[in-house]
Amino acid sequence: MAIAAAAAGHLGELPVMVALAIVTPPLVVTDVREHRLPNPLVAFAALGLLLAYCLDWLLTGSLDPGAIIIGMLVGAALLLCSVLGGLGMGDVKLGAVLASAAALVHPSLAGVLVFLAILFGGLQSIIVLVWTRDRRRSIALGPALLAGYWLPVAWLAAAHWV
16 A cells, blocks of 8 residues: 555655554454554554654655644544543544544545544444444444545555556
C-alpha cells in the first residue's frame, strides 16, 4: 500500500501509511477480543502522522493546516460521542489520527472515512443486535474506523496504478 502511495505521488504520507499498516492488525485483534485500543499502538500511528507532516513540510516547503484541523474536528466530534456514552477514548484518539492521515492524502478522504466508519459500525451493530438480541452488548469500532481509512486509500492508490 505504501509503495503504491509513493508511486502515486503521495511520498509525504508514506510514514503514516507505514505506521498504520504496522499497527492495523494488532489494533483490530485487540479491539475485537478486548474492546480496547492500546495507547502504545495508537501513539505509534500518531508518531507516523507527525513524521508524515514533517516529511510533507520538507518536500513542499509549507505545512497545510487543513489536515490538522480536520483531524481536530473529527476528534472533537468523537470526543462528544464519548462523553455522551457511545465511544471509548481509544476510538476517539484513533479516529482523530485516521481522519488527519486521510485528509493529508486528500481532504475529501476524511469525509469518506467518517461515512464508512459510521456505515460499517452501524452494520456491525445491526448484526450483533440480530445475532445476540442483546441491546447492551458493545461493538469494537476500531476495525470500522480502520476499514474506513484503508478502503478509500487503497481505492485512490489503485486508481493511480491504472
